[in-house]
Amino acid sequence: MTGKKVGFGGSRPSVRASTQKMDAWVSGQQKNSETIIRADEKMKRLSLDLTATMHRDLMTYCIAHDTKASDLLRDLIAKKIY
Numbered sequence: 540m541t542g543k544k545v546g547f548g549g550s551r552p553s554v555r556a557s558t559q560k561m562d563a564w565v566s567g568q569q570k571n572s573e574t575i576i577r578a579d580e581k582m583k584r585l586s587l588d589l590t591a592t593m594h595r596d597l598m599t600y601c602i603a604h605d606t607k608a609s610d611l612l613r614d615l616i617a618k619k620i621y
Contacts, residue, residue: 587612 589597601608 597608597611601611604611
């Protein structure tokens with residue numbers, strides 16, 4: 540046995556990350572979808588089928604606009620529904 544320890548679960552969120560989110564909220568730089576999502580609300584996973592072309596174009600857009608696909612889609616859904 541090597542005595543290696545294995546950790547389960549993800550890393551704990553840092554205080555710095557939550558402070559940055561609060562600063563973004565105060566300065567008004569936070570995105571619409573993040574404003575609608577309450578901190579105590581659980582997230583649900585959504586599976587979506589896209590054509591290869593749509594997927595490529597989505598990823599290209601996200602890279603060009605320095606955003607994540609999940610953030611973009613949440614924002615678009617929030618704008619359409621709310």
